[in-house]
Amino acid sequence: MxxxxxxxxxxxxxxxxxxxxxxxxxxxxxxxxxxxxxxxxxxxxxxxxxxxxxxxxxxxxxxxxxxxxxxxxxxxxxxxxxxxxxxxxxxxxxxxxxxxxxxxxxxxxxxxxxxxxxxxxxxxxxxxxxxxxxxxxxxxxxxxxxxxxxxxxxxxxxxxxxxxxxxxxxxxxxxxxxxxxxxKGIFRGLIKIKTDCKDLDILGGKVLNAVPEKAVLTLPISTKEIINKNIPVFNEGKEYKLSAEVIDNKVVVTSMGKAAHAAHPHLGYNSLTALMLFIHSLDLDITGLNTMAKFFAENIKMEFNGKSAGLFYEDEPSGEISMCYGKAFIENGYMNISLDTRYPVTANGEEIKNKVLTLLEKYGMDFSVLKEEKPxxxxxxxxxxxxxxxxxxxxxxxxxxxxxxxxxxxxxxxxxxxxxxxxxxxxxxxxxxxxxxxxxxxxxxxxxxxxxxxxxxxxx
Incomplete structure (x- = not known):
């Protein structure tokens, strides 16, 4: 048979x-x-x-x-x-x-x-x-x-x-x-920073382990002029773009990208990261948001392998490290952005995690670990x-x-x-x-x- x-x-x-x-x-x-x-x-x-x-x-x-x-x-x-x-x-x-x-x-x-x-x-x-x-x-x-x-x-x-x-x-x-x-080994958690702006809100992604297709940031109406002026400049030459509109007397900025699994972030386009880079270019006076945007601009850019942050690792069996920023929200006065890191099988996960914690401390940000898996x-x-x-x-x-x-x-x-x-x-x-x-x-x-x-x- x-x-x-x-x-x-x-x-x-x-x-x-x-x-x-x-x-x-x-x-x-x-x-x-x-x-x-x-x-x-x-x-x-x-x-x-x-x-x-x-x-x-x-x-x-x-x-x-x-x-x-x-x-x-x-x-x-x-x-x-x-x-x-x-x-x-x-x-x-x-x-x-x-x-x-x-x-x-x-x-x-x-x-x-x-x-x-x-x-x-x-x-x-x-x-x-x-x-x-x-x-x-x-x-x-x-x-x-x-x-x-x-x-x-x-x-x-x-x-x-x-x-x-x-x-x-x-x-x-x-x-x-x-x-x-x-x-690869995995550690996942939330980057957290205090914010006191009552008119600030952010919603990015649905899950922690995927590149977010959409991220939405709500800002005070006072930012309307600078937002509208700079969005066309930021969008120039880009496939995935930002847009803005006024809703309930607040400015709502929407960033679009391409979803992908956190295991393969290079296959997507991170709408949340793009949104942070745009905000950094504006130099707004909003506690918490400014610091988060600066962190992204100086360390993340549109990368997915940690090079600018000094977190790049690679080995022969499993290749490069990957880092995915997947979900954003505000809760109890803190802005939260998730980080999902997949590190090579021969790398030291504790060493990488400690480097992440040290880097975030320089910006006055905390990190709460949600999940860890050994390679x-x-x-x-x-x-x-x-x-x-x-x-x-x-x-x-x-x-x-x-x-x-x-x-x-x-x-x-x-x-x-x-x-x-x-x-x-x-x-x-x-x-x-x-x-x-x-x-x-x-x-x-x-x-x-x-x-x-x-x-x-x-x-x-």
């Missing part, structure tokens, strides 16, 4: 189940009783586990933090780790972001690529092996989290509080092909990396592929002996964390074949 051919029979099931999942808005919200990450993530987890149960798998839901799905038996376990929570939808979509609408053979919706779509493909690859009665030596356990996009509370609950056993080896379908052998580095000649690379190469015919390093932070960092494996195919646009996130339905055939082969090879 040819598993490559047999698995294709499940494509329509993948599509229909994925549409149902996409229609559940699983963005983290305020916790409710029995729903630690809010109603949406809990419903998405329950739905996914329900699909698996209907397919004949044994499932268990651990307090709506995380669930797992078991297939087969064995002393050793192959883990497949993914998540059903998503980042906020943002604006500017051509189709409703939680509709699963299919247009020109593409399904649109938040989570189609990150990570509901790939995880659903893996589930049906497991189903194909189950229906074919393929003998496997290892148990296969899919672990489904509901809090990957923010604080990984799901994995902390599962492996920490519940002390569930680690798989023997594992992969997560939450990156790109062929396989990610190195993931992941699995050698390219590791059997897990080699096996997955070979599977991808054999199925796709891509004989020139090589393992990749990434700025992304996946569940591979939470699971022992785990790497990220797909699901973004070469030549496929990366719309994760962006508007119009979608999956090309033609790619599902290839994904099914890759994942069924990978599960078989690793578990046999």
């Amino acid at each position: 040819n598993i490559q051919n047999e698995v294709l029979k499940y494509k329509n099931n993948v599509i229909s189940s994925l549409q149902e999942s996409i229609q559940i808005k699983s963005v983290e919200e305020e916790a409710k009783p029995g729903m630690p990450f809010g109603e949406g993530p809990a419903k998405a987890l329950e739905h996914f586990l329900g699909v698996a149960k209907n397919l004949g798998f044994k499932t268990e839901n651990f307090d709506n933090y995380v669930g797992h799905i078991d297939f087969g038996q064995g002393e050793e376990t192959l883990g497949i780790v993914g998540h059903v929570d998503v980042v906020p939808e943002g604006t500017g979509w051509d189709y409703p972001p939680f509709s699963g609408k299919i247009v020109d053979n593409k399904m649109y919706g938040r989570g189609t690529l990150d990570d509901k779509g790939p995880l659903m493909v893996c589930l049906y690859a497991m189903k194909a092996l189950k229906d074919m009665n393929i003998p496997l030596k290892k148990k296969v356990r899919m672990i489904v989290g509901a809090n990957e996009e923010t604080n990984w509370g799901c994995m902390k609950h599962y492996f920490g509080k519940l002390n569930m056993p680690q798989p023997t080896l594992a992969f997560t379908p939450d990156s790109e092909f062929p396989v990610t052998f190195a993931e 992941l580095y699995v050698r390219k000649d590791d059997p897990l990396v080699q096996t997955l690379t070979e599977v991808y190469s054999r199925v796709t015919g891509d004989t020139d592929c090589a393992p990749l390093a990434s700025g992304g932070g996946t569940y591979a960092k939470a699971v022992k002996n785990c790497v990220a494996f797909g699901a973004l195919l070469k030549g496929t646009p990366d719309t994760m964390h962006q508007k119009n996130e979608c999956i090309d339905l033609d790619t599902i055939d290839t994904l099914l074949q890759i994942y069924v082969e990978a599960i078989y090879k690793l578990a046999k």
